[in-house]
Amino acid sequence: MKERRLPHPPYILIVEDDAAITLLLTYNLTQAGFEVSTAGTGKEALEKINARLPDAIILDWMLPVFSGIEVCQKIRATPHLQNLPILMLTARNKEEDTINSFTSGADDFVTKPFSITPLILRLRALLKRSHPAQNHHSPILTFHDVTMNLQEHKVQRGQRNILLGPTEFKMLELFLRNPRRVFSRNDLLNILWSAHNINVEARTIDVHIRRLRRELNAENEPDIIRTIRSAGYALDLVSAS
Known part of the structure; x- marks a missing residue:
């Protein structure tokens, strides 16, 4: 293995x-x-x-x-x-x-x-x-009721299909691979944008987080993206309890 x-x-x-x-x-x-x-x-x-x-x-x-x-x-x-x-x-x-x-x-x-x-x-x-969260050779990533199929580039929450932009998809994949790990804005910038040599403002992360939340969370569904003040964001069931 x-x-x-x-x-x-x-x-x-x-x-x-x-x-x-x-x-x-x-x-x-x-x-x-x-x-x-x-x-x-x-x-x-x-x-x-x-x-x-x-x-x-x-x-x-x-x-x-x-x-x-x-x-x-x-x-x-x-x-x-x-x-x-x-x-x-x-x-x-x-x-x-x-x-x-x-x-x-x-x-x-x-x-x-x-x-x-x-x-x-x-x-x-x-x-x-x-970081025991996921088998990184598996095309399927899951957390709570969210499932991501990497081969088919599809995301579901329960039975609901979710359409994400490319940045939100990559961000969710990172969260799914590392549930409960807190990522600061700088962490996310370094991981998601460093290879592209693009100057991105840290606050841009907040925009993508809002978009991701908007698509993930239907009415009455718990928000599984936790905001940790002065620290960053994490995929965490604390928000979903």
Whole structure:
């Protein structure tokens, strides 16, 4: 079975104040096909997360101002970030440190010094677990009562056929492949338009979201596209409950 792939290079935020380790991780993750951004403090990390949601975070425990544990707790206290994969890095190797890492909300724990290949394998495993949504080799994508047939280029909600423009179709496909993942406007711009070298305003995303909602949602049907204030949009049953 082939490894499930995201519809774009996985975007990883490295939060590490050691320049040498940051450089090592950035180089090797880029070579492995990841898109990488870095932050040297917890404050900078939270700002970058708010600007663009990463697919996963590599988070150092010992950071200036407030620790990686505190960053992890702040992330988990934010509703739309509760499922964001976090891989904790630390030189601590006592049992209570491992326990503290996991109880703070980390998904995995790697001690320094580390080998890069096992770390990348752990990161890929985290991404695979956090994006189990669809078989990307299947022509049929579903969520709630919405079905998309990629081969026939058709969308249905229940028994109702839905006609979408090309941009709305691609946007819905992205949401269906990644249900409950929050996409910021910049995420959607980078994924849907970056290959076309077109300068598109971020607010254009709102227009396409409105069009998608208008076609998806008939009278009395729940809206399954959730708006997360200051964060973005997600396909989520919270809106449909």
